[in-house]
Amino acid sequence: MKNLVKILGLGLILVANFALACDACKLQQPKLTQGFTHGTGPDSKWDWVIVAVIALITIYTLIYSIKYIAKPGEKNKNHIKHSILN
Template identity: 75%
Template sequence: MKNYKKIISFILILTANFAFACEACKLQQPKITQSFTHGSGPDSKWDWMIVAVIAIITIYTLFYSVKYLVKPGEKNRDHIKNSILN
C-alpha cells in the first residue's frame, strides 16, 4: 500500500508544474480562468456557452455515476453482479 502512495505522490508532484497557466497566458485570460488555462482565452460568447454546456453534462454524469455506484438499486437475485459478489 505504501508503494501506491509513493507513486501517486510522485505523479502529483511531477504534474503540479503543468497544472497551472504560465505568466504569459495569465495576462491573456479573463479574470475567471486566469490561473487555470493556457492560450488566449475564449473569443466569443459562444465559447462560454460551450464551456457551460460541457460543465453541466460533466456534473450530471458525475452525479449519476456516484449515485449508481453507491446504490445501484438492482435487487434481482439472478443479476450478474451477484455472481461476482458471491
C-alpha cells in the same frame, strides 16, 4: 491498493502542474479563467456557452455515476455485482 492511490495522486499532481497557465498566459486570460489554462481566453460568447454546457454535462454524469455506484438498484442475488461486493 495503496500503491494505486499513490500513483494516481502523483499523476494528478503532474497533470495539475502542466495544466496551469504560465505567467505570459495569465496576462492574456480573463479574470474568471486567469491562471487555469494556457493561451488567450475565449474569443466569443459562444465559447462560454460551450464551456457551460460541457460543465453541466460533466456534473450531471458525475451525480448519476455516484448515485448508481452507491445504490445500483439491482435486487437479484445472482447478479454479478454480488460476487464483487461479497
